[in-house]
Amino acid sequence: MTCLPGKVDKALGLVIDLDTCVGCQACVTACKGWNDQGYGVPLSDQNAYGAKPSGTFLNRVHSYEVQAENAAPQVVNFPRSCLHCADAPCVTVCPTGASYKRSEDGIVLVNEDACIGCGLCAWACPYGAREMDADAGVMKKCTLCVDRIYNTHLPEEDREPACVRTCPTGARHFGDLSDPTSKVSQLVEARGGYALMPELGTKPVNRYLPPRKKGAVAAPVLEPLEAKGLAGWLDRILGKI
Amino acid sequence: MNPAPSVIIFTTLSGAGFGFLAYLALGILTVAGWPAFFLWALGYGLAVVGLLASAFHLGNPQRALLAFTQWRSSWLSREAWAAVATLILLAPMALSDWLGLGLPRWIGGIGAVLCVATLLCTSMIYTQLKSVPRWHDPMTPVTFLAFAAAGGAILAAPKLVAIALCLLLAAVLAYGWKRGDTAFARAGQTIGSATGLDRLGETKVFEPAHTAGNYLMREMIYVVGRRHVAKLRVIALGLVTALPVILLALPFPALAAPAFVLHLAGAACARWLFFAQAEHVVGLYYGARG
Known part of the structure; x- marks a missing residue:
């Protein structure tokens, strides 16, 4: 049913630390690897070794340059995937009931057997979280690795999304964001975690932790260094020759 | 947004079709006998060809009937219902015009209201999307209705x-x-x-x-x-x-x-x-x- 659940028991989601993320793309690879064999049809690639490769991904890492006032420019790596919105517009637009939000944990999923591949949910998502698989003609999206997190066949430490498990810098955190005492909620509280484009009314669950303020740069950008001591004496002498 | 030919054909033809059908249903263009048959067929043809074209951009059109299930939340599903209901409810009026059965015009009136409802549902598929600011505007349904009104009028109105x-x-x-x-x-x-x-x-x-x-x-x-x-x-x-x-x-x-x-x-x-x-x-x- 594509009506949203009035209330969810949990709001599982990700907290992504933009201060720690180094943009290594390991989460992209781990996600693609796991979802090639897990939930639903595999994430396909087209012309993977040709001149114009293309493929379906549930997570993509962008890089932005941020210029703060009176500071050095900063590169911020920015992983982008489904935010498992509380008021998910992708769910309500679905004509077939394929797209749904689970009341037990808030995960937004696609029942691929009911998906007609109309693409309207991808249009409705402001975050580009959904991609139509070109081979299967059904919509793919982050499942929060629903086939890992409850999977008792896996060792307990592996029962988290593949992207979180693989992140070498610990920039990705997984947990219940509806519980104010959970680790992820406390992390959001402590670091001023924020939602993306909240003004669109989607009420995203995932949060991003802003990069920490960097200290002043050691030397003023593009200004000549002033040599001191012996080097300074040499500099003056050599300048006069 | 990608201007896929299937969606352009769909919205253009079915828009004009439902507009024209509304005029015929209201009896603004009074016809009888075989001319009535061909004009109604034109209206039905435009609407149906448009609706079929919309199925061409589906990844899995064999499951298209599932699109009738989510009318509570989805404008696309509502559109499917409205379109089918309109085409079915207009049938008695069309037959009456063709065969001279003399059914009262208010039956066509209901069909005309449903034509407008279908057009509104189609336009709401786009209007509802906050992620596309140009579409998320009252002018989107107004434009879709204006197109249907003008297109139908060229053939059917004074x-x-x-x-x-x-x-x-x-x-x-x-x-x-x-x-x-x-x-x-x-x-x-x-x-x-x-x-x-x-x-x-x-x-x-x-x-x-x-x-x-x-x-x-x-x-x-x-x-x-x-x-x-x-x-x-x-x-x-x-x-x-x-x-x-x-x-x-x-x-x-x-x-x-x-x-x-x-x-x-x-x-x-x-x-x-x-x-x-x-x-x-x-x-x-x-x-x-x-």
Whole structure:
């Protein structure tokens, strides 16, 4: 049913630390690897070794340059995937009931057997979280690795999304964001975690932790260094020759 | 947004079809016998061909019937219901006109109301999307209705009414374009708010997330043709309004047919612009807007 659940028991989601993320793309690879064999049809690639490769991904890492006032420019790596919105517009637009939000944990999923591949949910998502698989003609999206997190066949430490498990810098955190005492909620509280484009009314669950303020740069950008001591004496002498 | 031919054909033909059917249902064009059969068939044909075209862009059209299940939340599902209900409820009126059964006109009136409801549902599929500011505007349903009213009127209404509705459509289009051109800026999303990095400073793309194209870019970050917008708008206005008005003003009733064909071509051109010009906020992540 594509009506949203009035209330969810949990709001599982990700907290992504933009201060720690180094943009290594390991989460992209781990996600693609796991979802090639897990939930639903595999994430396909087209012309993977040709001149114009293309493929379906549930997570993509962008890089932005941020210029703060009176500071050095900063590169911020920015992983982008489904935010498992509380008021998910992708769910309500679905004509077939394929797209749904689970009341037990808030995960937004696609029942691929009911998906007609109309693409309207991808249009409705402001975050580009959904991609139509070109081979299967059904919509793919982050499942929060629903086939890992409850999977008792896996060792307990592996029962988290593949992207979180693989992140070498610990920039990705997984947990219940509806519980104010959970680790992820406390992390959001402590670091001023924020939602993306909240003004669109989607009420995203995932949060991003802003990069920490960097200290002043050691030397003023593009200004000549002033040599001191012996080097300074040499500099003056050599300048006069 | 990607102006896929299937969606342009769908919205253009079924829009004109349901518009024309509404006029026939209301008895504004009174016909009987075989002429009635062919005119009703034309209306049904346009509507049905349009609806079938919409199935061509589906990834799995064999499951299309499932689209009738989610009418509680989905405008696309409501549209499916409205379209089928309209076509079924108009059938007695069509048969009555063709075979001279003399059914009361209010039966057609119900069908005409459903025609308008179908058109509204179609337009709401686009209007509901906050992620596409140009579409998320009252002018979207107004434009869809104005197209149906003018297109149907060229074939079915008295000449003066048809000319007036064509001129009204031109005004609606021009005003809609004017509003649409500032819609993205008024909605206020920027690369800074999309990433939340505006709290740090000015944000720009340093490196794209991937070196090849992907579904998002093909489907939602369509840029081809935007530089010809001004010319295409003039062409669209000429075809949907100027030429049909000239043909209708001439004292030959048969010219309504070429006027309608020209109008449809213009409607397709305007609908192409409707898609090609619409910008999705996901483009911000790719630096598509400042």
